[in-house]
Amino acid sequence: MKIGKRSCIALLVGFMTFPALAQGLKPVDRPEELGFAADRLARVTTVFQEYVDSGQLPGAVVLIARNNQIAYLKAFGYRDREQKIAMMPDSIFRIASMTKPIVSAAAMILVEEGRLDLAAPVAQYLPEFKDLQVLTERKDPTTGNIETQLSPQMRPMIVQDLLRHTAGLVYGPPIGSGPVADMYRDAKVSDRDTTLAEMVTKVSKLPLAHQPGEVWEYSMAIDVLGRVIEVVSGRDLDTFVAERVTGPLGMTSTGFYVAAAERDRIAQPQADASGQRPAMFDPTVRPKLFSGGGGMVSTAGDYLRLCEMFLDGGKFGGTQLLAPSTVALMTANALKPGIGYATTALTRMGDIAPTPAMGQGFGLGFAVRTEAGENPLPGSVGTFYWTGAFGTTFLVDPKQKLIVIMMIQVPLGPPAAQFRHVVRSLAYQALTSN
Numbered sequence: 001m002k003i004g005k006r007s008c009i010a011l012l013v014g015f016m017t018f019p020a021l022a023q024g025l026k027p028v029d030r031p032e033e034l035g036f037a038a039d040r041l042a043r044v045t046t047v048f049q050e051y052v053d054s055g056q057l058p059g060a061v062v063l064i065a066r067n068n069q070i071a072y073l074k075a076f077g078y079r080d081r082e083q084k085i086a087m088m089p090d091s092i093f094r095i096a097s098m099t100k101p102i103v104s105a106a107a108m109i110l111v112e113e114g115r116l117d118l119a120a121p122v123a124q125y126l127p128e129f130k131d132l133q134v135l136t137e138r139k140d141p142t143t144g145n146i147e148t149q150l151s152p153q154m155r156p157m158i159v160q161d162l163l164r165h166t167a168g169l170v171y172g173p174p175i176g177s178g179p180v181a182d183m184y185r186d187a188k189v190s191d192r193d194t195t196l197a198e199m200v201t202k203v204s205k206l207p208l209a210h211q212p213g214e215v216w217e218y219s220m221a222i223d224v225l226g227r228v229i230e231v232v233s234g235r236d237l238d239t240f241v242a243e244r245v246t247g248p249l250g251m252t253s254t255g256f257y258v259a260a261a262e263r264d265r266i267a268q269p270q271a272d273a274s275g276q277r278p279a280m281f282d283p284t285v286r287p288k289l290f291s292g293g294g295g296m297v298s299t300a301g302d303y304l305r306l307c308e309m310f311l312d313g314g315k316f317g318g319t320q321l322l323a324p325s326t327v328a329l330m331t332a333n334a335l336k337p338g339i340g341y342a343t344t345a346l347t348r349m350g351d352i353a354p355t356p357a358m359g360q361g362f363g364l365g366f367a368v369r370t371e372a373g374e375n376p377l378p379g380s381v382g383t384f385y386w387t388g389a390f391g392t393t394f395l396v397d398p399k400q401k402l403i404v405i406m407m408i409q410v411p412l413g414p415p416a417a418q419f420r421h422v423v424r425s426l427a428y429q430a431l432t433s434n
Contacts, residue, residue, distance in 0.1 A: 025089060025301045031071040035433035036064075041072050044426045052077035056415065058270035059087035061407040063300040064427050066400065068308060072430075073300070081270040090301060092253055092265045093407040094280055096294040096388030100222045102254070102306060103237070103292035104163055104365030106245050107225055108326050116232050121156035122167070125228045128204035129157065134168060135180055135207035148179065150207055157212040159228065162221040163364040164334040168208030169219035170342075174412075175389075176219070177344055180209040189220065192287040192295075196227040196237060199289060210342070216335060216354060216362060217342035226292030237290040248319045249309060251302040256295050257286045266297075269390075269409040278411040280390060294389065300407050307396050307403045310384070331384045331398075333361030333368050350417055351377055352387060377421060378428035391416040395424060400431065 031038050044062055051057040059077030063070065075087040110116035116125075123130040133150040153168075161167035170176040172184035184190070189202045203224065210217060226237045233240045238256050246254045258266060269278045281287075283297045305316055310331070314322030322330075335354060345353050354362035359374025361367070366386040369379050379385075380399035387393040391408040406423040410416050 025070070025073065027070040027073045031430075032432075034066045034069055034071045036066070036071050036430045037432045040430040040432075043430070044072060044423070045074060047422060047426060048074075048076045051419070055270075057408055057410065057419070059091075059267060059408070060419075061087060061089055061091060061093075061300045061405075062423060063304060063403075063405040064430075065304060065308075065403040068312070068401075070304075078270075079266070080268045082268075085264075087267065088265070090253065090265065090299050091267045091407070092258060092262065092283070092297050092299055093267050093392055093409060094283055094388070094390050095296055095298045095303070095392045095407075096390045098298070098303070098386060098388045098392050098394060099292060099294050099296040101310075101365040101386060102241060102245055102296060103222055103226055103229070104330065105306070105309075105322060106229055106237075106241050107159075107163065108322055108330060108364070109244050110229065110232050112323060112326060116159065116228070118160040118163070119158055121158055122162065122224070122228065123156060125159075125231050126200055126204070126224070128201060132157070132168075132204065133207050134211055135209060137179075153208070154211050155213060157208075159225070160334065160364070161212050162225040162228070164362050165216055165219055165221050166210075166213050166335070166339070167219065167221045167224070168210040168212050168215070168217075169203070169221050169224065170209045170217055171219055175344065176209075176217070176342075178209060180207060183207075184220070190223075190289075190291070192281060192289045192291070195288050196223070196230060196290060196292075200224060200227045210340070213336075215340040215342055216345060218345065218349070220293055222293040222365075223289075223291055226290060229292070237292060245306075245321070246302075248321055249302075249305045249316055251298065251305055254296060254298040254302045256290050256297075258283045258297055260284060267407070267409050269411065280409065300405050303394060303405050303407075304403060307394060307405065311396050311398060311401065311403065330364040331366075331368055331382065332363055333370050334363050335361045351375060351421065352385075377424050379424070387416075387420055389416075391419060393420045393423070395427075400434070402427065402431070 058081040061075045064072040075089045077087050079085045079087045079091050137148050157167045170181045172181050183206045187202045263284050271277045309316040313324035314327045354360050354367050359371030360369045366384045369383040380397050383397040385395040389412045391410040393406050395404040404427045
């Protein structure tokens, strides 16, 4: 999708009435009517302004909505601190892994049409995956040396495995670790200068890290799913997502790259003490790789439309994008009891790790809260959410009819997690009614 150029579908939906955005992207005059205390909601402003003033964040956009109305929306700081360009509510952000729910929704559209089978082997759509083997490690009892061996799949990798990250696939370092992750790095499987078809060919020549269905490991599974969508639909992922998801939802500033005319809306990370900005892809360059796992850009207002669609059982305005039963399936925990977890899930993902210890599981595209306690952050059972490597995050709480979206651009690491924790806590502490 090329931002700034609307498809015919997008033009049509522009005349529809959308719930929270019917009167424009602005908050209600009295947040008390939505069950928020105005003075407590003002804490969001205080905290995020301090982040900007202290140099911890260059800028941010925070949006909190409830009952299909915006209770809070504010842009902070700078879209480009070095150039002293102010952040605006419609600024465009690299959303990284917040791409996954969009592409997951695209896949489920094909499932609803009977063109894609969640229970089918991935090899049915990608024949290259038919004979993938699993790399296992064992310690030689005599020498104590670690040996590796290849074993066949105990059961085929299925499409559902891709959506819930149980396919045996991985990410290359620094997200993934281990011998298979190193192979991904060496093969440059995430290179933006390759097509999805070429990426799948690279992955098909490498072993799996786990038996399908046995271990949850965050991975390039949704990138592979993107290629499945291309094969089934006969369309480039970029085009299919624009025609079937972002277009019908009126997400006119969401896509895999930004047109030259819109480049001044892009939020930039701030430079460090040496004057260097953190490495992030240039969204003005149209990539060959339409990364379903992390390649899109969006705005707070656009992403609100996606969240409202999920919150309202697949419907947004006059568009029934997905059936209520499909949304219910996507937002239910899809991990079996006793499933294994990759080391990185236990040591690096913290509050978003889909483990029983964190009181949450994983659905088809995002984490899902399964326990009222366990997790250190507030949220109702059934809440679903995810985040991106550049700091963006979203949360949908069906019980509270609550949506929280934070758009920032910071490097992957502990500070990004801190901002995610804080915005979530600030949103919930402002609620005064159930």
